[in-house]
Amino acid sequence: MTTVAPPTSTTPATTPATPTTTGRWSSGSGVAALRDALARPLTSYYALLGASALLLTIGLLMVLSASSVYSFDRTGSSYTVVSRQLTWVVIGVPCAWVASRLPLSAVRRLAWPGLLVSVVLLALTMTPLGRTVNGNTNWLGVGPFQVQPSEVAKLAVVLWAAHVYARKERLLGRLGHVFVPVVPGLLLVTGLVVAQRDLGTALVLAAIALALLWVVGAPGRLFAVAATGAAVLALFLASTSEERRQRLMTFTDPFKDFQDAGWQPAHGLFALSSGGWFGQGIGASQQKWGSLPEAHTDFIFAVLGEELGLVGTLLVLALFLTIAWAAVRVAQVTTDPFVRYATFGIVVWLLGQMIVNVGMVLTLLPVIGIPLPLISYGGSALVPSLVALGLLIGFARREPAAARALAARRRGVRA
Template identity: 55%
Template sequence: MTTITDRPDDKAARPATDRRWVSALKDVLDRPLTSYHILLGATGLLLVLGLLMVASASSVMSLNTYGNPYTITYRQLIWVAVGLPMAYVASRMTPRHFRMLAYVALLGSVFLLVLTYVPGLGKNVNGNTNWISFGGPLQIQPSEFAKLALVMWCADLYARKQKLLTQWKHLLVPMVPVCGLVIALIIGQHDLGTSLVLMAVMVGMIWVVGAPTRLFVGMLAVVGTIGGFFVSQESYRMARVAQFMDPFADPSGVGWQAYHAFYALSTGGWWGVGIGNSRQKWGNLPEAHTDFIFAVIGEELGLIGSLTVLALFLTLAYAGVRIATRTTEPFIRYAAAGITVWIMAQTLVNLGAVIGLLPIVGIPLPLLSYGGSALLPTLIAIGMLLSFAKAEPGAQAALKESRRPLFWWVSSWRTPGHPGRENTRER
């Protein structure tokens, strides 16, 4: 019996081929607009997938409620149609514009949060009085816009204090008191999920500006203590913690959502049951098109689809971190890091609840879940990141190059002094 062995020259060629692949990848990543294109591509894919899954997950509920299986999808399309121009406008703005709007956005968010406590305006949804109703279907959730406002304000504040951030006083004041006020207003609405995301943003911003390790660890301990305290104050939250410890102890009661989310994920297999073929959306899984849309994704698209979603969010995070680390402007660094922490913290809390790694707190999955109040500020934040990506070294020159007219060579040929023109004159 004979065996075929690799020739020495083949073995020597493999490392060279690997080096060429690594070199090619490095060349792509070193291009000026790489962050811009990565961010644009990942966001676009998540938006398209979100519309597709909202259409599938909401069809049964929409039919039962409105008599049309696509009413909820149409509404989400409207929100996307409103949000994309807002993201485009944000992408055309400069850091100076965002800094000018930071304080206005913060004051506006606090004002809207206070309005939720006004009888007749504040609306209770699923036990949380965190909505403002303007009559009919028009209602907004101010806490979603508060995330964006806090990131903008904190980034501007720390950029102004750049030379003073070695002092604890300037690290914590007035950032912590203002963030504490916003978080307190949201906790008062019984919205612990959004409060946890904002706490993560606050701690993340303190870490990004270079806080000492002991201060950072202390902030984590304080956030954990505050979160544990407020969980212990509500019986339904304690019930959710108990359900988290033993998901199958009460599958027909407090564990209903978690049980059916697990069932949806487990029946998806590798490739899923197919888009539109979910069984859990037929009333078994509450909030299938909002907080638990990832369970429907796992059921219909399987493990491969679920991992694809995770990869897209990680790509989004990579783009955000890349923008934050490649800039020399403090405001861009802090704002890009804050937006990245916000989106990824919300993603982790949502996915952790769906797959059983965290207690259920009820927050949407960015760019995928149904809801305009969550989608609009997220798209504006993506627009901000796109604006920051265009400020990277060499990005402006690359953009000008990519925007040349289709027949640029004709205009250059007509330019006085161009060789082609001179040759024509000679003839």
């Protein structure tokens, strides 16, 4: 019996990436693989989910480290502050999960009630329920419970403005529909925040307003007028407070007034400069031992740089940029105007706060009391930020291609 050998072929059925003559993989195949990975339908979803989770984890570690001395000095336990932050995480993560699963119709139905609730809460800070912290009456307190309504207002105005503009999508070619009612509503919220003497939050709200006006196609000359007006208003508000005026005059050279207004930014620079490339190690910060005020809140980035070094700070910045890239990718491919406007507003809010906070620590901007999202201590800022990121994750997973990929994956698991 004669056996016949199967036909042979010198060409494989699939051609894998081949190494070069030096034994290394060709750069062209690596670039193509990266491009294919970024083009997958679930890339934005996993990028938002992964970057948010990593930032939250880094934030908990840094709050534990930066607040340990402060907590022990005031309560006898090094874990008091981080325990409170962990409590807010336990509240915020389920809220973010619910936000990611809410239908868009439900989110939009909450837009007007959310704005009204935030306005009422902001107004209540000017009653006996208001609490003054660091010169700003921007806290609302009932017994031991305190909340900062302006943090809730950031999320509320983004969703409300996105809802209004989505309803007016076909009318946005007329300037009147671009302005009304969004601009008066934003001016009302910003005015209430200014009345609380919270200049930092007012500037963030102004940035959100300008970004939304830009994305809906407001004329360019408007932004020149608005930017000039915002700068004049900021300088006026700064001049009404001796503390703000000192910060404005010394932020470019904090060592000029080292014992007074320059103390905090100067020690922030000391912390960053001593971190080097890889930092002193988690828990090894020297500045948190009393030299650096607000080490676990507004200036936590300085402690992060001291303990994790330049590599750690660049990692945090890269994670924020990953969130921005993935969110913009979602906004570009969506066909829903509400998703587009809300996504853009959330990105400007979170990325803008990050830029301002890092600018403060690097003495590129005056110290105006803006926390670093997901990293700084504070439940009032953490929970709205987590809800906003939950919404972005929900937007990403609802994209038609992503939804089909997730459905196919679930069917494969069941099979």
